[in-house]
Amino acid sequence: MRLVVLPGDGIGPEIVAATEAVLEAASQRFQLGIATTRELAGQASIARYGRPVRPELVELVRAADALLLGPTSTLDYAGEPGPSAIFRKALDLFANIRPARTYPGLPGRLGAMDLVVVRENTEGFYADRNMAHGNADILVTEDVAIAIRKITREGSTRIARAGFELAMRRPRRRLSLVHKANVLTTSDGLFLAACRDVARDFPEVAVEEIIVDAMMAHLVRDPARFDVIVTTNMFGDILSDLTAEMSGSLGMGGSLNAGARHAMAQAAHGSAPDIAGRDLANPMSLVLSAAQLLEWHGRGRGEPRFGEAAKAIEQAVAACLAAGEKTRDVGGGKGTREVGAALVRRLSAPAAA
Numbered sequence: 001m002r003l004v005v006l007p008g009d010g011i012g013p014e015i016v017a018a019t020e021a022v023l024e025a026a027s028q029r030f031q032l033g034i035a036t037t038r039e040l041a042g043q044a045s046i047a048r049y050g051r052p053v054r055p056e057l058v059e060l061v062r063a064a065d066a067l068l069l070g071p072t073s074t075l076d077y078a079g080e081p082g083p084s085a086i087f088r089k090a091l092d093l094f095a096n097i098r099p100a101r102t103y104p105g106l107p108g109r110l111g112a113m114d115l116v117v118v119r120e121n122t123e124g125f126y127a128d129r130n131m132a133h134g135n136a137d138i139l140v141t142e143d144v145a146i147a148i149r150k151i152t153r154e155g156s157t158r159i160a161r162a163g164f165e166l167a168m169r170r171p172r173r174r175l176s177l178v179h180k181a182n183v184l185t186t187s188d189g190l191f192l193a194a195c196r197d198v199a200r201d202f203p204e205v206a207v208e209e210i211i212v213d214a215m216m217a218h219l220v221r222d223p224a225r226f227d228v229i230v231t232t233n234m235f236g237d238i239l240s241d242l243t244a245e246m247s248g249s250l251g252m253g254g255s256l257n258a259g260a261r262h263a264m265a266q267a268a269h270g271s272a273p274d275i276a277g278r279d280l281a282n283p284m285s286l287v288l289s290a291a292q293l294l295e296w297h298g299r300g301r302g303e304p305r306f307g308e309a310a311k312a313i314e315q316a317v318a319a320c321l322a323a324g325e326k327t328r329d330v331g332g333g334k335g336t337r338e339v340g341a342a343l344v345r346r347l348s349a350p351a352a353a
């Protein structure tokens, strides 16, 4: 597996270092043969090459099997697309898969839950990436701005299919379609119609439709009720920060950006400048994202040892949480490096898990 690693900004280098060590331990134990290439993206790339992602890097990633991207400080790029947007668009990573679950050592803020947000990742209200050229976040006059939200039948169909296929691999086989078709009757109406068409191919999956604002109340009231949640880009972005924090912390928020041929592991959160460089960041978000990447890679190639490695990483996370080997955001007192080392220890010596 040829993996490109980009450390990113803020806490990125810290949690990427911990994740690389976990991947190396997994590669050794399960003989995954992961070959890593380290490159620069984000502020380090701006400092060296004058831009957050240089075109050659996109080609390098395209030629590789997978990408591990640390969080980046997109707010600081003065309107220029950041690495995350560039790779999502260039590699057509249309499905953003964001699981949120509780563990015995991390009971969650509102009780047990085990759900996955499946967020459309290439259109919707992301005006910097839903156009072939230009940016659809437009200043009409000095005092008037508009942004364009794009919804297509093809985009809605493929994200719905990804969600239903995922629901079929999970024991409960439930799926919630989250939308605002009562107000955005045309665009979310199209999204919903495309999803309903896909639902006909998956009669074993129990489907419900929920309006996004009510969804916030339902989630907080009874998070255990939800299994797979399929929604448009920005609703999914917002919803998945909520579900990650409900599960214990945004620092537990794993996230995979997947397309037909490429995938990028990237934590659900940003670069957390408030805690950067202080050994406080929770590396589990990116470690769990990397586990998702291994599972995706193995499933696509029919190589079960990648899926076994992903399970072993999740078990190591669960064991660390249960043993109190955790960072401050999830009620522990350990640093990023210590938690990373504990994960490697438990992964390398499974009896300890």
Ligand code: NAD
Residues within 6 Å of the ligand: 011, 015, 071, 072, 073, 074, 075, 076, 084, 250, 251, 252, 268, 269, 270, 271, 272, 273, 274, 275, 280, 281, 282, 283, 285, 329
């Ligand atoms: P953030 O997600 O970086 O941080 C929000 C809060 O969560 C902070 O209190 C932070 O300390 C905490 N947090 C995040 N990750 C954590 C971890 N692993 N362990 C412990 N605590 C963690 O959001 P922000 O501060 O609004 O954004 C910072 C920068 O990140 C901005 O430049 C923003 O544009 C960028 N950002 C990038 C992405 C992305 O690349 N996908 C996503 C969100 C934000």
